[in-house]
Amino acid sequence: MKALVWGFPKEFSPIVDALADFGVIDLQVWIGTEKRCTYSRKNFMEKDLSFSLNAPLRCPDALYDALLKDFYPYLEMQTRRYLYGAYYAHTMHDFLDHFQQLLNFFYSLLIQHEIELVLLDKVFHYGEDWILYALAKAMGVKTLMLLPSHFPERFFYIASIEDFGYFREIPAESQIVEMQKPVDVDLGDYRGYLKQFKPYRYSLMDAALDFSQRGQSMAFYKWKRYQRYQKNLKAIVTHQPDLSKPFVFFPFHLQPELTTFPLGGKFVDQALALQTLSQLLPSGWSILAKENLYQSEYMRGDGFFARLRQIKNLVMVPGDFSSKELIEKAQFTATITGTAGWETINMGKKALVFGQAWYMSLPGVIPYRPDLTFEEILSYDYSDDELQAGIRALMAKTARGTVGRQFMKNIQFDEHENARQTAHSLAGVIHRMGA
Numbered sequence: 001m002k003a004l005v006w007g008f009p010k011e012f013s014p015i016v017d018a019l020a021d022f023g024v025i026d027l028q029v030w031i032g033t034e035k036r037c038t039y040s041r042k043n044f045m046e047k048d049l050s051f052s053l054n055a056p057l058r059c060p061d062a063l064y065d066a067l068l069k070d071f072y073p074y075l076e077m078q079t080r081r082y083l084y085g086a087y088y089a090h091t092m093h094d095f096l097d098h099f100q101q102l103l104n105f106f107y108s109l110l111i112q113h114e115i116e117l118v119l120l121d122k123v124f125h126y127g128e129d130w131i132l133y134a135l136a137k138a139m140g141v142k143t144l145m146l147l148p149s150h151f152p153e154r155f156f157y158i159a160s161i162e163d164f165g166y167f168r169e170i171p172a173e174s175q176i177v178e179m180q181k182p183v184d185v186d187l188g189d190y191r192g193y194l195k196q197f198k199p200y201r202y203s204l205m206d207a208a209l210d211f212s213q214r215g216q217s218m219a220f221y222k223w224k225r226y227q228r229y230q231k232n233l234k235a236i237v238t239h240q241p242d243l244s245k246p247f248v249f250f251p252f253h254l255q256p257e258l259t260t261f262p263l264g265g266k267f268v269d270q271a272l273a274l275q276t277l278s279q280l281l282p283s284g285w286s287i288l289a290k291e292n293l294y295q296s297e298y299m300r301g302d303g304f305f306a307r308l309r310q311i312k313n314l315v316m317v318p319g320d321f322s323s324k325e326l327i328e329k330a331q332f333t334a335t336i337t338g339t340a341g342w343e344t345i346n347m348g349k350k351a352l353v354f355g356q357a358w359y360m361s362l363p364g365v366i367p368y369r370p371d372l373t374f375e376e377i378l379s380y381d382y383s384d385d386e387l388q389a390g391i392r393a394l395m396a397k398t399a400r401g402t403v404g405r406q407f408m409k410n411i412q413f414d415e416h417e418n419a420r421q422t423a424h425s426l427a428g429v430i431h432r433m434g435a
Helices: 010-021 061-081 092-112 128-138 204-213 219-236 270-280 302-309 323-329 339-346 374-379 384-395 415-434
Strands: 002-006 026-032 117-120 142-148 154-158 247-251 286-290 314-317 332-335 351-353 365-367
Touching (some): 154 415, 270 286
Parallel strands (some): 002 117, 351 365
């Protein structure tokens, strides 16, 4: 299949080479960070949106009209790149110009190279990759996205974003005979992405350095917004919450992240998730929520806190309050797609999930739907045997190989052996897609 490949940084670039060498794909275009790539991803990620994407063809009106609905998701994803001041310097129309250029550029690539498969190294969440995916879908070009799983040396793959977490379109692999323990099954032992960060702080000194040494013209404005965020948060935190009455635990997600968009859908708006949860609960029940310690002022303006204050049964607890204790004492946990849901079902309790978590198909998970009732949640039950069987079935939906850095410390990683294994796994997947 003639392929356009997006991503695959240094450690994983040999996977693309192996797919081409083995004849699995006919590599036409590679947009990535390696020198041998056709185009550099950096050209699509300029923070001032100044890079001109020259395109010989124009996206037809019918396609453009069909993709206008994707302008909001593109905007949502673009903002993750502008956390340090530049975001406040752009207008909607700056982004609209960029959106238009992307459509024409990707349309030209897909047409001129007769692309049959768009392969992305991860689920899109930057904006440009969303447009590439959405355009390919609208044109009838096959798409394939990869994601690291929580099982060592296994990865998830999907052909459509709607299938993530459910994996209904993925055939089960029959060769798996022994279930592996996911790397972060134990509370407090999450060795994934967030371990590289420290709790977020932004001081006046940080702003001065960003302004004077890094050329970030909006740094002081960002600092003022951060100060306002901290003031708003402190005003609603209860330091000694009552854990004796029935409550639901809701841990806030760090934003921006893939976990809330696109995997959270409309519940990227966490206040909306809390409002929805509040309406589900009967009188006498409360929601105990806590902010993520790594969160900045992003998506935490005055309006966000005004909406939180309107939720009468919401109690905000300190960010360093023990999640384990809250999960243990809560009647159930509610999350968008967070690890707290996974931890909850491993403790034999139930989790209400608003988005598309990787563990959606497992017993103990209650996917939110508009007609869900409180009685359904309360009466739901499952056994540990059912959970273990569900985990085995989920693992059978993964393929062999490593495609992300999150859990590389947990394995003996060799990039060339991994490329061979991953390409072998993808060969069968791509063959089925082209059949």
